[in-house]
Amino acid sequence: MTTQTTKGTALITGASSGIGAIYADRLAEQGYDLILVARDAAGLKAKANTLAGAGRAVRTVAADLTKAADIADVAAILRDDETITLLLNNAGIGATAPLLDSDIDALEAMIDLNVTALTRLTHAVAPSFARRGHGTIINVSSVTALAPELFNGVYAASKAYVLTMTQALQHELAAKGIRVQAVLPGVTSTTFWATAGLPVSNLPTSIVMTPDQLVDAALAGLAQGELVTIPSLPDAGDWAALENARKALAPNLSKSAPAARYTGTIAQQA
Incomplete structure (x- = not known):
């Protein structure tokens, strides 16, 4: 039996x-009711059972978000269920091997999940949130979005997409009452890394965070109104400095003529 007060329903991908x-x-x-989405139906059922005493309504949806039909099914839920007030795009897969040692079909499946599914689900829920004037979208990116030299380049690129899209959504949706947040985990002690080909046990403990610590920090960042939350970063001013430097480029990113170093005498000397 659910309690009387609720913050609405949170749909979480990769929830098992x-x-x-x-x-x-x-x-x-x-205070959220839950819709839990993942490929692992048994894992979803087990997770729902652990939440049975929390006094919340819990629904499970077994879906493989690398498949267009399953993405469409979850997107339909997001469009049609007016109780949904929070979308957490958490589902993702990774890779650690370099491009030349990677299977292209596996890389495409990673893009399907990390990029395409996230985009379609966000597109499905945003109109409802905008119409109602409230809603929250949390996108789980990665610190590799800022450090593409680490691990697999396609994985890093997919997570850079998540970060960039979230920043763009802030620009597009904030005035409509929608909160957005990108969460950039570092190495977190889950099965994600073993699946990606590099078990956490092979990494220095000094760089590994527990999922409980990661989520608690991310939710603290959301409560503080952060657009980008990097749980491991000691000084938030470092991120602010990077963003300010990026924004300072804006006036010079598009002009009617090439920069001097590409033309005339300077270019010929180079």
Whole structure:
């Protein structure tokens, strides 16, 4: 039986284990009913059972978000269920091998999940949020969005897309009452890394965060109104400095003529 007060419903992708499962615990504690989405039907059922005593309504949806039909099914839920007030795009897969050692079909499946599914689900829910004047979209990116030299370049690029899209959504949707947040985890002790080909046990403990710590920090960042939350970053001023430097480029990114170093004598000397 659910309690009387609710913050609405949070739909969480990749909810059967790891970061998504911890988010489910925390959001239930905060007063959200839940729609849990993942490929692992048994894992979803087990997670729903652990939430049975939380006093929240919990629905599970078994879906493989690398498949267009399953993405469409979840998108339909986001369009049609007016109780949904929060979308957490958490589902993702990674890779650690360099491009030349990677299987192209696996890389395409990673793009389908990390980029295409996230985009379609966000597109499905945003109109409803805008119409109602409120809603929250949390996109789980990665610190590799800022450090493409680490691990697999296609993975890093997919997470850079998530970060850039979230920043653009802030520009487009904030005035409509929609909150957006990009969360950039570092290495987190989940099965994600073993699946990607590099078990966490092979990494220095000094760079590994627990999923509980990660989610608690991310939700603290959301409560503080952060657009971008990097749980491991000690000084938020470092991110602000990077953003300010990026924005300072804006007046010079598009002009009617090439820069002097590409023309005339300077270019010929080079």
